[in-house]
Amino acid sequence: xxxxxxxxxxxxxxxxxxxxxxxxxxxxxxxxxxxxxxxxxxxxxxxxxxxxxxxxxxxxxxxxxxxxxxxxxxxxxxxxxxxxxxxxxxxxxxxxxxxxxxxxxxxxxxxxxxxxxxxxxxxxxxxxxxxxxx
Amino acid sequence: xxxxxxxxxxxxxxxxxxxxxxxxxxxxxxxxxxxxxxxxxxxxxxxxxxxxxxxxxxxxxxxxxxxxxxxxxxxxxxxxxxxxxxxxxxxxxxxxxxxxxxxxxxxxxxxxxxxxxxxxxxxxxxxxxxxxxxxxx
Numbered sequence: 019x020x021x022x023x024x025x026x027x028x029x030x031x032x033x034x035x036x037x038x039x040x041x042x043x044x045x046x047x048x049x050x051x052x053x054x055x056x057x058x059x060x061x062x063x064x065x066x067x068x069x070x071x072x073x074x075x076x077x078x079x080x081x082x083x084x085x086x087x088x089x090x091x092x093x094x095x096x097x098x099x100x101x102x103x104x105x106x107x108x109x110x111x112x113x114x115x116x117x118x119x120x121x122x123x124x125x126x127x128x129x130x131x132x133x134x135x136x137x138x139x140x141x142x143x144x145x146x147x148x149x150x151x152x
Numbered sequence: 153x154x155x156x157x158x159x160x161x162x163x164x165x166x167x168x169x170x171x172x173x174x175x176x177x178x179x180x181x182x183x184x185x186x187x188x189x190x191x192x193x194x195x196x197x198x199x200x201x202x203x204x205x206x207x208x209x210x211x212x213x214x215x216x217x218x219x220x221x222x223x224x225x226x227x228x229x230x231x232x233x234x235x236x237x238x239x240x241x242x243x244x245x246x247x248x249x250x251x252x253x254x255x256x257x258x259x260x261x262x263x264x265x266x267x268x269x270x271x272x273x274x275x276x277x278x279x280x281x282x283x284x285x286x287x288x289x
Contacts, residue, residue, distance in 0.1 A: 081288050081289065082288070090204075090208055090211075093204055094201070094204045094205060094208065097197065097200045097201035097203075097204050098201050100197040100200065100201070101197040101198045101200075101201045103197065104195065104196070104197040104198065105198075141165075141216075141270070142216040142219075142220070142270050142271075142273055142274070143157070143220075143271075143273035143274035143277055143284060144216065144219055144220070144273050144284045144285065144286065145283060145284065145285040145286070146285070146286055146288045147285040147286060147287050147288065148287070148288060148289045149287045149288075149289045150289055151289075
């Protein structure tokens with residue numbers, strides 16, 4: 019588990035979340051609904067791929083964090099967002115900010131889940147072990 | 153390689169725990185405690201954020217200590233640290249009636265306890281080849 023490893027996983031989570039949907043109009047949902055060139059099989063392939071990736075990432079995050087870990091991560095991210103607001107880095111009264119905030123929070127949560135087992139093993143040497151591969 | 157308890161790795165973990173403990177509270181008057189609870193109410197969001205991170209850090213360390221040592225080793229280690237403090241006091245190196253020295257000694261004891269706990273799964277793996285793992289499915 020190296021710093022580039024963490025960055026790559028974080029980047030992959032952001033890519034997955036923002037490729038599925040984001041407010042700019044360049045994403046899977048908008049493409050499937052509005053593009054005149056999107057054929058049903060293309061949509062099916064891309065859609066099932068994204069669905070499978072979402073299930074994989076969510077399952078990994080859930081297994082590595084659990085309910086307690088997810089609660090803690092969300093609480094820390096909420097406080098972090100509030101801090102950014104207090105220092106005028108983001109303006110919560112501007113509604114255009116919210117989709118980006120929520121998507122980033124979700125992507126960060128996935129990234130924490132993806133890296134947590136590796137980080138914990140590296141820091142304290144305690145591994146998470148899958149009894150039966152889920 | 154990861155997962156092997158090298159001396160420098162244990163020192164780094166001890167220093168990290170020392171940073172956590174000393175940043176939370178230390179007698180100099182410059183700590184999270186003094187900043188958040190003894191100052192004014194400015195930057196409250198940042199204080200909440202850092203407070204949550206500190207709570208997370210302590211929960212993480214205590215959980216790792218508990219997982220790696222349980223009651224069977226953590227109680228003897230606490231007794232050993234207490235005995236060391238007693239010995240130092242007996243030698244006259246440490247004056248436990250002095251508030252400053254007592255506070256610093258308690259913080260050092262906490263750092264040694266949690267630092268050992270954080271490193272102990274790695275130490276045990278290197279010592280005995282017994283890997284600490286948790287089944288999550």
